[in-house]
Amino acid sequence: MSVAIVFGTRPEVIKLAPVVAQLRGRTDVRVISTGQHREMLAQALNSFDLIPDLDLDCMRAGQSLNELSARLINGLDACFASERPDWVVVQGDTTTAFCAALSAFHRGIPVAHVEAGLRTGNLASPFPEEANRSMIGRIATRSFAPTSAARQHLLSEHLPAESIVVTGNTVVDAIEHMRNSWMHADLPVARRFDGDVRRILVTCHRRENFGGVMVEICAALRRLCTAYRDYEWIFPVHLNPAVREPVMGELQDVSNLRLIEPVDYASSLYLISRSTLVVTDSGGIQEEAPSFGVPTVVMRNHTERREGVDAGFSTLAGQTAQGIESAVREWLDEPGRLASLRARPNPYGDGRAAARIAGELLGAPLENFDG
Known part of the structure; x- marks a missing residue:
């Protein structure tokens, strides 16, 4: 066959x-x-x-x-x-x-x-x-x-x-493969973002977030970085100019936000595993983050992955600055809610x-x- x-x-x-x-x-x-x-x-x-x-x-x-x-x-x-x-x-x-x-x-x-x-x-x-x-x-x-x-x-x-x-x-299968491999690999991202600093990972790439929505997302991120200065914010910036140009133009001067080049899959999983929270419009990350007990704020109006929402791992924030900021604050201001996820299985x-x-x-x- x-x-x-x-x-x-x-x-x-x-x-x-x-x-x-x-x-x-x-x-x-x-x-x-x-x-x-x-x-x-x-x-x-x-x-x-x-x-x-x-x-x-x-x-x-x-x-x-x-x-x-x-x-x-x-x-x-x-x-x-x-x-x-x-x-x-x-x-x-x-x-x-x-x-x-x-x-x-x-x-x-x-x-x-x-x-x-x-x-x-x-x-x-x-x-x-x-x-x-x-x-x-x-x-x-x-x-x-x-x-x-x-x-x-x-x-x-x-x-x-x-x-x-x-x-x-199958993403859960892939995570297990990559988690085993990074234990024996020298990941540059692990050297760069090691230590006990609290971190928040940001990713954004979807077509429906281009244009004015992307500018609004950038404004929300700027305010959140200012409000939560004790966190290091990491944003691997997608190569698409519709993402790259507004993000670089609006956020380069934010002191506790690291705008970095896109990372490979092992590095992406490593960053998720070391994050307190992921703010994203990615479908895949909604499935990946629960394997590490990490919640996601989803910058979309709809999600086809309701299992993560129903299991308490994801918040569907919408595409407005107000919705995104409110969802992030709810997670960061409730440490007990974050801790409760660590022992839950990945619903995917x-x-x-x-x-x-x-x-x-x-x-x-x-x-x-x-x-």
């Missing part, structure tokens, strides 16, 4: 690397990169020692989503016509994932969707991810839902129950998601994740 695993962005690499590891040596695996996010993709590949078998190099500066989609579909269609895999595995909700699923569907190749069933119910938030993952759901032969809540979303859309497997999220997985996915594809299914 031949399995093609397709990714194009850093989060896809992180969440599919454990699946590649579980399948290699048990069946023929072809790893295909679209290059949708070139620089940050390379970081993630290095973190997991992954070398793609094929690189479509589809990213072009300034291209629209439709231009990217056309290039992806053309490249992936030719690839699938040549390779003829028995399964195409995609993850999440990127343009790469949707175009790979659609191209495989047109070729009559079964699609396995990792992290299926996440929904906000609003096609504009996040955009275009909510539409991408909803359409993949209709195309996929097998849906690997990370949680029972995700499974319920798929059932409500009338997907056959037998096509859905609750696996847990148990570290065996990739084994469940591989077992299902190879005809040796394991028990579902109970979460």
Whole structure:
């Protein structure tokens, strides 16, 4: 049996690397990169020692989503016509994932969707991810839902129950791999941000936070840094100019805020693990932080990851300065609330998601994740 695993962005690499590891040596695996996010993709590949078998190099500066989609579909269609895999595995909700699923569907190749069933119910938030993952759901032969809540979303859309497997999220598998590796690695970020200083990590990159919203977020961060001077604030600034230009312009002179270059995955996890709180618009960090007992303030109006909110790890703050500042203050002013998270399990997985996915594809299914 031949399995093609397709990714194009850093989060896809992180969440599919454990699946590649579980399948290699048990069946023929072809790893295909679209290059949708070139620089940050390379970081993630290095973190997991992954070398793609094929690189479509589809990213072009300034291209629209439709231009990217056309290039992806053309490249992936030719690839699938040549390779003829028995399964195409995609993850999440990127343009790469949707175009790979659609191209495989047109070729009559079964699609396995990792992290299926996440929904906000609003096609504009996040955009275009909510539409991408909803359409993949209709195309996929097998849906690997990370949680029972995700499974319920798929059932409500009338997907056959037998096509859905609750696996847990593969990001928890990836965290365990990276946590073991950094114990034996000399991470520059660990040397730079060592010691007993209390820290808050900030990340921001989503399209819906560009423009005036980004400027408002910067204003909120400036006020919070001033109010909580005894914390060291760390902000790895995304390479996208829509993030980089306003952040550098508005926040470079804040004395207790460290604006640093984007970090690799191991360093990102290290910073999360050493933080009191993470202020973010990232979906992945909402899933990662609970493994370290660290809460998140989510700078979004909607989240498809309600499990973290329901388990007490995340606060959905919205995109206004007032909402973000209020949510951060509630966490930092209640140390008992912070301490209560340390012993709670990660609601997103148990570290065996990739084994469940591989077992299902190879005809040796394991028990579902109970979460």
